[in-house]
Amino acid sequence: MTIIRAKDYQDLSRKAANMLSAQVIMNPSCVLGLATGSTPIGIYKQLVEWYQKGDLDLSKVKTVNLDEYKGVAPTDPQSYRYYMDSLLFDHVNIDKDNTYLPDGLARDPEEECQNYNSILQILGGIDLQLLGLGHNGHIGFNEPGHSFGTETHLVQLAQSTIDANSRLFDKPEDVPRYAYTMGIKSIMHAKKIVVVASGTDKAAIVKKAFTGDVTPEVPASILQLHGDVTLVADEAALSEME
Numbered sequence: 001m002t003i004i005r006a007k008d009y010q011d012l013s014r015k016a017a018n019m020l021s022a023q024v025i026m027n028p029s030c031v032l033g034l035a036t037g038s039t040p041i042g043i044y045k046q047l048v049e050w051y052q053k054g055d056l057d058l059s060k061v062k063t064v065n066l067d068e069y070k071g072v073a074p075t076d077p078q079s080y081r082y083y084m085d086s087l088l089f090d091h092v093n094i095d096k097d098n099t100y101l102p103d104g105l106a107r108d109p110e111e112e113c114q115n116y117n118s119i120l121q122i123l124g125g126i127d128l129q130l131l132g133l134g135h136n137g138h139i140g141f142n143e144p145g146h147s148f149g150t151e152t153h154l155v156q157l158a159q160s161t162i163d164a165n166s167r168l169f170d171k172p173e174d175v176p177r178y179a180y181t182m183g184i185k186s187i188m189h190a191k192k193i194v195v196v197a198s199g200t201d202k203a204a205i206v207k208k209a210f211t212g213d214v215t216p217e218v219p220a221s222i223l224q225l226h227g228d229v230t231l232v233a234d235e236a237a238l239s240e241m242e
């Protein structure tokens with residue numbers, strides 16, 4: 001694993017955006033696996049800036065997101081589709097037909113999971129997967145204790161994840177309890193993985209995930225077994241690594 005040490009969140013965002021941008025320059029029709037959450041916001045902002053300057057062309061890129069809440073419409077500001085559109089897709093020259101997220105309103109969850117797996121297969125796999133890191137070590141919404149061998153599935157979110165997400169909702173009862181997520185098996189098939197982590201509140205889990213035992217209790221620990229993982233983290237998130 002390579003560790004890229006960033007001074008602060010802004011530096012982290014620029015460094016990680018550089019890796020995504022380099023991937024697109026090397027292969028303009030690549031498949032990017034994308035994440036939502038707080039950490040990638042600066043990365044998407046940076047990519048939009050480079051696009052506006054004429055330094056980035058996303059016209060042939062395809063994207064697959066890690067996850068989506070079940071029961072939340074794509075037009076709902078809390079949905080991950082809305083997040084991706086408003087922070088990135090609406091501001092760059094990507095063809096939205098080439099951007100994929102699980103359908104939160106799908107009638108049949110089992111069928112939706114199969115659909116998403118088929119999309120991943122048809123796209124030919126992910127060239128670069130961007131990941132954030134949950135405080136409990138989750139990646140995507142693969143929560144502690146689940147098997148490493150899964151593809152896309154519906155998960156009941158851990159209470160700690162529901163609590164962490166509640167800051168983004170008006171009322172605690174509005175926080176979704178279920179989400180679709182790409183499985184660990186699909187994530188591990190990505191050719192290249194970039195994990196981003198920022199802030200002292202991520203320091204303990206960064207240490208545990210990247211230097212502790214590989215165990216389903218810390219889903220991100222499986223990344224230690226992937227051949228091409230880069231952790232881009234700020235000094236605060238790396239503060240327990242020394």
Ligand code: F6R
Binds near residue numbers: 140
């Ligand atoms: C988001 C996702 C989650 C987040 C993780 C960290 O698509 O899959 O695993 O990456 O919860 O979130 P932040 O960046 O908000 O700390």
